[in-house]
Amino acid sequence: xxxxxxxxxxxxxxxxxxxxxxxxxxxxxxxxxxxxxxxxxxxxxxxxxxxxxxxxxxxxxxxxxxxxxxxxxxxxxxxxxxxxxxxxxxxxxxxxxxxxxxxxxxxxxxxxxxxxxxxxxxxxxxxxxxxxxxxxxxxxxxxxxxxxxxxxxxxxxxxxxxxxx
Amino acid sequence: xxxxxxxxxxxxxxxxxxxxxxxxxxxxxxxxxxxxxxxxxxxxxxxxxxxxxxxxxxxxxxxxxxxxxxxxxxxxxxxxxxxxxxxxxxxxxxxxxxxxxxxxxxxxxxxxxxxxxxxxxxxxxxxxxxxxxxxxxxxxxxxxxxxxxxxxxxxxxxxxxxxxxxxxxxxxxxxxxxxxxxxxxxxxxxxxxxxxxxxxxxxxxxxxxxxxxxxxxxxxxxxxxxxxxxxxxxxxxxxxxxxxxxxxxxxxxxxxxxxxxxxxxxxxxxxxxxxxxxxxxxxxxxxxx
Numbered sequence: 001x002x003x004x005x006x007x008x009x010x011x012x013x014x015x016x017x018x019x020x021x022x023x024x025x026x027x028x029x030x031x032x033x034x035x036x037x038x039x040x041x042x043x044x045x046x047x048x049x050x051x052x053x054x055x056x057x058x059x060x061x062x063x064x065x066x067x068x069x070x071x072x073x074x075x076x077x078x079x080x081x082x083x084x085x086x087x088x089x090x091x092x093x094x095x096x097x098x099x100x101x102x103x104x105x106x107x108x109x110x111x112x113x114x115x116x117x118x119x120x121x122x123x124x125x126x127x128x129x130x131x132x133x134x135x136x137x138x139x140x141x142x143x144x145x146x147x148x149x150x151x152x153x154x155x156x157x158x159x160x161x162x163x164x165x
Numbered sequence: 166x167x168x169x170x171x172x173x174x175x176x177x178x179x180x181x182x183x184x185x186x187x188x189x190x191x192x193x194x195x196x197x198x199x200x201x202x203x204x205x206x207x208x209x210x211x212x213x214x215x216x217x218x219x220x221x222x223x224x225x226x227x228x229x230x231x232x233x234x235x236x237x238x239x240x241x242x243x244x245x246x247x248x249x250x251x252x253x254x255x256x257x258x259x260x261x262x263x264x265x266x267x268x269x270x271x272x273x274x275x276x277x278x279x280x281x282x283x284x285x286x287x288x289x290x291x292x293x294x295x296x297x298x299x300x301x302x303x304x305x306x307x308x309x310x311x312x313x314x315x316x317x318x319x320x321x322x323x324x325x326x327x328x329x330x331x332x333x334x335x336x337x338x339x340x341x342x343x344x345x346x347x348x349x350x351x352x353x354x355x356x357x358x359x360x361x362x363x364x365x366x367x368x369x370x371x372x373x374x375x376x377x378x379x380x381x382x383x384x385x386x387x388x389x390x391x392x393x394x395x396x397x398x399x400x401x402x403x404x405x406x407x408x409x410x411x412x413x414x415x416x417x418x419x420x421x422x423x424x425x426x427x428x429x430x431x432x433x434x435x436x437x438x439x440x441x442x443x444x445x446x447x448x449x450x451x452x453x454x
Contacts, residue, residue: 077430153389
């Protein structure tokens with residue numbers, strides 16, 4: 001096997017792993033599993049908070065899941081996707097913490113990009129040139145309208161949501 | 166009967182006195198603020214509508230609000246400069262302005278930007294200055310997700326969450342000092358906001374975060390985007406380990422993504438079942454690695 005082949009094989013395995021990991025989930029709260037992705041569809045089973053599910057498909061705000069309790073459709077917001085912890089292999093993040101960045105605010109991560117902590121924000125000095133640059137990118141309302149039209153985005157009415165309870 | 170009427174009059178009189186002296190204090194405070202605003206006259210004019218947007222001590226005009234936000238934005242950029250990618254910055258302003266146009270403050274001089282930081286976070290300053298980090302941008306999969314993140318921050322601006330914090334703490338604290346010293350110095354605005362861009366790292370009330378989450382899905386929907394893109398970002402953020410340095414500040418200042426998803430789910434219920442929106446994955450501007 002050539003090194004390239006091996007690399008490809010490893011990459012393929014990693015990709016499979018990632019795909020598999022992305023398909024598991026956990027119920028954040030008790031909710032109904034329904035026969036179809038509609039609020040008034042028949043309830044097939046009921047998930048309890050903490051129940052593990054396998055996610056098969058997504059449709060709008062609904063996820064098709066398989067679980068020990070039964071299979072069907074659950075509202076996406078009732079499910080916390082994945083168990084794998086993303087970013088746990090991220091050297092910059094872990095390094096930042098391990099090297100006590102939270103204390104001194106002076107540690108540079110391996111990427112050369114610093115994180116932002118309270119100390120850095122507190123001691124930040126006004127940067128007029130950078131602010132001017134930021135303001136130079138401003139988009140006017142008509143420009144935004146044009147940009148939306150290019151993406152076939154149409155404005156529509158929708159009321160604000162009341163706080164739950 | 167007469168007696169009780171007299172008492173009532175006295176009480177009213179006393180209340181009136183209190184209110185009058187409160188008004189004087191307010192005037193003084195406003196004067197100090199105004200001087201600060203004039204010194205920073207480079208601030209873009211917020212138009213004439215100004216007026217008192219807030220009740221309570223030291224109501225702040227739109228012009229003052231923008232001057233405060235501008236100072237905070239300049240400080241934040243002092244800590245983390247912009248990602249040097251013009252097309253990215255313009256793209257983020259296009260998406261942000263479109264989303265902000267769906268709010269009740271479409272005419273604010275909105276500004277958006279991506280800043281150089283591996284941290285996963287986004288910041289809003291009064292008057293419409295909004296920044297997200299490269300670390301957060303990297304997590305996004307499509308334009309609807311970007312719109313959702315920006316809409317959450319727009320929510321903080323239109324409900325004046327940070328401004329209220331400043332008014333409740335700094336403004337009142339420092340207001341006394343400002344007046345005592347008869348200050349008209351050019352650092353008045355800076356004094357009001359504390360040190361640097363500290364205020365953006367301040368934890369808001371949990372209910373303010375949940376409110377901004379609800380606004381995020383509504384403004385996204387109004388703008389034609391998929392309402393479920395923003396919850397998808399919360400899912401992504403929830404996958405970070407609690408001890409990951411890149412989410413340390415975000416997790417410190419926000420409720421856990423799981424709690425946010427749950428609260429948002431309760432609020433959204435079935436209201437979005439019949440609403441279809443766009444993700445615009447193809448148009449999404451991808452960062453150069």
